[in-house]
Amino acid sequence: MNVLLSLGFVLTWSSGFIGAKLGAGEASAVTTLMWRFLPLALVLAAVAATVGRRWWRGLTRRDIGRQIVVGALSQSGYLLTVYYAIQLGVSSGTTALIDGTQPLAAGALAGPLLRQYVSARQWLGLCLGAAGVLVVTTADAAAVSGVAGWAYLIPFLGMLALVAATFVESRSPTRVEPMAALTVHCATSAVVFTALALAAGAAAPPTAPSFWLAIAWLVGLSTFGGYGLYWIVLRRRGLTQVNALMFLMAPVTAVWGALMFDEPFGVRTAIGLALGLTAVLVVRSGGTRRRRPVRASGHAPSRQGDRTSGRYS
Template sequence: MRLAFWAPIIFVLLWSTGFVGAKFGLPYAEPFTFLWVRMLIVAGLLSALAGVLRSAWPRGWALNLHIGVSGLLLHAGYLGGVFFAISRGMPAGLAALIVGLQPILTALLAQPLLRERVSAVQWAGLLLGFGGVGLVVGEKALSARILHIEPSAFVAIVLALLSTTLGTLYQKRFAAQMPLIGGTVVQYLAAAAGLFVLSLLFRETMQIRWTPQFILAMAWLVLVLSVGAILLLMYLIRNNSASRVASLFYLVPPATALEAYVLFGERLGVLALLGMGLTALGVALVVRR
């Protein structure tokens, strides 16, 4: 019961640091190279953990195939799109706003695909949450003087939005009962393979400057995001409806704004504070029993 209560809160706090890690690490490595190296490191660490804990591994080609597909969507598609968009000039806040559409898109698709019922109150919460995210990130976007964003960044971030939405639904439909650690290893290996292919297709040099800043960013993204947060996400998907899990992502941009205020002294205006309040209310309406 305690894990069920704290898991969503911890997940949001951890997941919100991903944009910060990307900002610190991307100057020293190309996006897809950065990510496939990260995926391999995480897969190795989790494999060792599975051996120590004697965790179960997914059995059967069908289950492993489903797990691999969900890994490609949740990790390669989502993270690849976000990192590529940021590397092409998109501010992290604007990227967070666009992928913040995920809860509404997930709720729309969960009805026909998973036969999950979304009540009127939950729809109101989803809309309130999206409005709150818009206020938080919109204030930051409006404060920027000039945004030099390549058109490919918008294509990438939309693909990231579609990938994380479909990945959540696919995971819930076909792989929700996968062994937690072993299944996550399979997901990361599939994602590493997909990202490596993308690095070849985009003719990346695959050169990494292993500066202290990059090593710190990689360590944080591997241990905190790819291990801690993803295991929590798999736990949440297994034990909650897809729309309820997706609603948690509404809290990520406001949490990122708070972290930027604490770490970098970025000031929060009235609109941002109002947006965070609306977001919290919206999520409360969606996840209420």
């Protein structure tokens, strides 16, 4: 089951970069993102108000406020940088590759922030993955011309936003139903992107069928598939394990981009894919060391509600 979840996560998360490129051909980033989230947020809100009332049981205003912050970082901030970079001409594969540096930042911060310490073997895997990212990024950047150098810095901002959202969510003491979290996140993004689109005078959607095909792709595969599975895998497998899978996003996206948009895919890209696969195998085989605080009574805290490992009991 975990293997299937991981495979589904990699495929559906990488589909978001492809969907972003599909939408970029028809509309601006904020227009695409507005129409990706506004109808979805309305549908989720209607479902939550009727059959989904149990999702909110036991949640406080503080819990919902935390989810608004998570949604603003992991959806609004992250996706805006991805879409804007692709709109500027950065290839979908390169954007995914730059985002692939996320595991190194998350691995370095997991110990002091979550008490989830990365083992030596897992650090080896993370470094292998970073090498794969570097190999494919240099190959892709060399094959693409006419893109401003600063445009390649934009996806780094999105990567940092996603890392921040992951830590905010992982430190939460309250278990939030996945559909409740998704509803809050999508509603937050709908407000943010609608406001940006209105301010830019770009709220009107294109009438081209290809635009709505891109929206359907993004809602079905990327939001419910990739984004939903990200949090599920995080809770089941832990932060280091889910971030190791992020190393596969760039090579998989590069394959998609080559097949759908004739983006470059050469020997170095294949080498990067091999390094990414090796990194995931090494990280998954290495145990993560956790340090648990000890209560004054000398007893270890109960597992109930403990989320320092990124899992629920």
